[in-house]
Amino acid sequence: MTTVTEKAKGFIQVDKRDAKLALAHIYVAFIALFIGGLCGLLQVLVRSGQFTLPWGITYYQILTVHGVLLGLILTTYFIFGFQIAAVSRTAGTLTDKQRSIGWIGFWTMTAGTVAASIMVLLNEASVLYTFYAPLQAHWIFYVGMALVVVGSWIGGIAQIMKYVEWRKANPGQPSPLITFMVVVNLAMWIICSLGVAVEVVFQLIPWSLGWVDKIDVLLSRTLFWYFGHPLVYFWLLPAYMVWYVVIPKIIGGKIFSDALARLSFMLFLIFSIPVGFHHQLTEPGIDSFWKYLQVVLTMMVVIPSLLTAFSLFASFEIRGRELGAKGVFGWFKKLPWKDARFVVPFIGMAAFIPAGAGGIINASHQMNQIIHNTIWVTGHFHLTLATTVVLTFFGAAYWLIPHLTGRILTKQMNHLAIIQAIVWTVGMSIMSGAMHIVGLFGAPRRSDFSTYGGSEQAADWIPYQIAQAVGGTILFIGIILVLYIVAHLLWFAPKGKTEFPIGEVSEHAEKTPMVLENWKIWLTICILLILFAYTIPVIDMIQNAPPGSKGYKLW
Known part of the structure; x- marks a missing residue:
């Protein structure tokens, strides 16, 4: 296994076996980009009123392909490919066991992607990427999406295992920054995707199989948006990893503050999940107090966003002035x-x-x-x-x-x-x-x-x-x-x-306090906020559930 000491000596190449696993994810991501992008082109042409879809293809069919492949598949696969490479590069080569778990996760996700895609292409799952009830898809579509989520959990475990291994080998030291960021993103992803997993497994699959003829639509939408808004940060945080850790190196500068970067990621973890109600502000059945609370929590995410902007532009300006920039914005030209x-x-x-x-x-x-x-x-x-x-x-x-x-x-x-x-x-x-x-x-x-x-x-x-x-x-x-x-x-x-x-x-940065890697504290705060924001509203939804909505396919 490549050690951190060896990495410090110069150019370090990600192990070929880890690179192969990362590239497998990237292949799928860019295949999804092409197919999803083509469907996006067809969508805007149809909306212009100047184009009609051929061969009986429906607008909602291509809308579903576009949303699922770009919103869920492109992003998840590229993120995992990037994260696998980042962890291998900074925390050390994956062990054979970790790599095997990563491959199991990849093939589980891919099997689910293929199953769900086939159903959409057969026009048996034109339910958009949110798959709201009472729109109903074929049960294979829901099983496929569940496999994508479960496969991501499996693949994520391999990355977390490498982080835990590094911490055990280096007690009392801050972990490599980008590896730490990967684990924060995975923690958020696993916690938030529990919501959509519960929706799919306990509501949508039994309903699509005909085991039940009605489901609680409000509860299903609430479970989706418990997942749906943190999904945005699951996409965004890997971009932040690039901004915080990679871009300073590319411009020839240094990271402004390791501690500030870790703090911003932990704030994203605790504030990004209990905010789904701001997607449901017009829906009845949710008390206005809980909507207000989650809007307030949504606005709290502005704080780590501003911290990130400050850190990035500080790195830019410091580097520009090292290169001789003068004036307020002279660094921009450098x-x-x-x-x-x-x-x-x-x-x-x-x-x-x-x-x-x-x-x-x-x-x-x-x-x-x-x-x-x-x-x-x-x-x-x-x-x-x-x-x-x-x-x-x-x-x-x-x-x-x-x-x-x-x-x-x-x-x-x-x-x-x-x-x-x-x-x-x-x-x-x-x-x-x-x-x-x-x-x-x-x-x-x-x-x-x-x-x-x-x-x-x-x-x-x-x-x-x-x-x-x-x-x-x-x-x-x-x-x-x-x-x-x-x-x-x-x-x-x-x-x-x-x-x-x-x-x-930067050598001028403050020392990183280890409390930022005290997972007991941050996960406890995260879980308490989620319980506070969701427990009473969800109990109310269940106790006061309407008779339900019968499912209809979108023709």
């Missing part, structure tokens, strides 16, 4: 604007400013009444996941894949990667901007053109729907470009050594 490994994630960071502002609107009770269930929400979703997170993942892929394959990112591919990011930004600005604007006019989400195409009000929406089609088309060109770059890095780039960039902490 950043490596010709390096795709920096430029692509930086665009994602910049997009998070309007995305975060939109999130505050979504979570605010009064403003939520204006945009709830409009396509504004879809536009917001595409700024957070499809821009901030996805562009950061692309930027990470440009050094992660060649590191794992023993290749290099050439100047030509680096230049093309920057072009790809610009294409993506232009396409997303047009599409998401149009979604935000027409959402304020009341245009609904989850609806094709045929739903409202004949109404008088819809005539005012058509230019914005066409703009979405234009932006979506540009985005699909961006997908083709990134797939070309990824294929080149996987199989055709010149052989060579590519660094897995891990930043060093």
Whole structure:
């Protein structure tokens, strides 16, 4: 096993066996990007009113494919591929047992992905990625999604085992920062995904098999959103890992503060889960006090977000001034604007400013009444996941894949990667901007053109729907470009050594207090907040459950 001492001596290559496991996840992620992205293109073309789907394919069928493959499969697989490599690089090569558990998790997730995908393609599961009841899918779809979750738990256990092993071998020392961040993200994921697992196993599967003819719809939606909003942070925290740990190394600087980074991640852990009610502000059956409480907890997430912004820009400014920058913003010019490994994630960071502002609107009770269930929400979703997170993942892929394959990112591919990011930004600005604007006019989400195409009000929406089609088309060109770059890095780039960039902490940073790795304290706070926010409302839902809703398929 590669030790930390050995790593300190110079260039360290992730073990080939661990690299193979990480790459397996990355392969699936980019396959999902292509298929899901194609369905996204078809969606915006249909909504423009200028295109009709062939061969009996339905709009909700491609909407489900798009949401499931990009929102759940692309993200989960890329995150796990990245995290496996990060843990192996910083905490040491996985043991044979840990690696075997990782492979079991991968194949369990993949079996579930294939099963669920087949049902969607057969139009037996056109229930969108939220799979709300009373929309009903074939039971195989629900079993497939359950396998994806269970497989992620198994794969996550392997990464946590390596962290525990490192802590035992290095008592009293802070663990490698990025490994610590991985474990925080996995802890959050396992805790929050228990909600959707309970929904699927105890409600949706028995219902879809006909064992029961009714389920409590409000409870099922509450269990989903217990999971659904932390899911956003499950996507976001790996991007934060890149920002905190990798980007400082790429720009030639250092991590501003190890302690601040760990604190922000622990705050995300405790505040990201008991907030699902802010997605249910318009739903009856939930007392207004509990909605208010969870909105307050939602706003608390602003704190670690601001800590992150402060830390990142402190690293940028310090490095810029080391390079001779003068004036208030002179450091900005000193950043490596010709390096795709920096430029692509930086665009994602910049997009998070309007995305975060939109999130505050979504979570605010009064403003939520204006945009709830409009396509504004879809536009917001595409700024957070499809821009901030996805562009950061692309930027990470440009050094992660060649590191794992023993290749290099050439100047030509680096230049093309920057072009790809610009294409993506232009396409997303047009599409998401149009979604935000027409959402304020009341245009609904989850609806094709045929739903409202004949109404008088819809005539005012058509230019914005066409703009979405234009932006979506540009985005699909961006997908083709990134797939070309990824294929080149996987199989055709010149052989060579590519660094897995891990930043060093500034010598001026305060010593990291070990209380930040006292899991008993943080997990206790997390669980207590969850129990406080959910216990009474859920008991009330069960005790005062309506007769129930019979399930209908979406034709």
